Amino acid sequence: MILQLDCCGVDGPRDYLHSAWFNHTTFAGGAFVPPSCCVLLNNDTRRPVFRDETQCQIEALLSDNATFGDDANVKQRGCYGVVVTRLQRYEYLTSLIYVSIVLQVTTYLCVAIGYTGCKNVTRSSAVAHCCIYL
Numbered sequence: 001m002i003l004q005l006d007c008c009g010v011d012g013p014r015d016y017l018h019s020a021w022f023n024h025t026t027f028a029g030g031a032f033v034p035p036s037c038c039v040l041l042n043n044d045t046r047r048p049v050f051r052d053e054t055q056c057q058i059e060a061l062l063s064d065n066a067t068f069g070d071d072a073n074v075k076q077r078g079c080y081g082v083v084v085t086r087l088q089r090y091e092y093l094t095s096l097i098y099v100s101i102v103l104q105v106t107t108y109l110c111v112a113i114g115y116t117g118c119k120n121v122t123r124s125s126a127v128a129h130c131c132i133y134l
Contacts, residue, residue, distance in 0.1 A: 004045060005079055005082045006077070007075055007077045007078060008036075008060075008074065008075040008078065008079070009033070009037070009079065010079060010080045011078035011080060012063060012076060013032075013037055013059075013060040013063045013074050013075070013076070016032060016033045016037075017061075032057050032061050033056070033057065033074060035048075035053060035056075036048075037075050038051065038053050038056035038073060038074060039051045039056065039074065057074075059072060059073050059074040060074045
């Protein structure tokens with residue numbers, strides 16, 4: 001997801017500084033952020049080619065105190081804002097899906113209630129005539 005959304009961490013690369021992931025990897029090689037937080041040279045998420053992973057790690061540590069602009073090797077944006085923006089973009093579609101689900105459930109409930117009500121009606125009554133259509 002980080003590769004596709006072009007983001008790093010929740011609020012940015014500094015989110016990893018005190019995480020369990022950071023504490024584990026510092027002993028095994030000194031990575032401060034996952035490689036997916038580094039800027040890509042290609043758009044292939046299956047075989048990503050990173051611009052400069054070493055510089056990315058350095059910039060991740062300095063990200064609070066420096067701005068790198070377009071030349072950054074680490075993604076500066078956090079994923080929370082990116083996800084919220086994308087969800088807001090499709091908010092009308094999500095609302096339409098919810099409304100259609102509620103209408104379908106209501107229809108099924110009405111049919112089920114009508115069917116169980118018709119089972120107890122005798123053939124001679126007027127209600128039985130109406131229940132034929134269910």
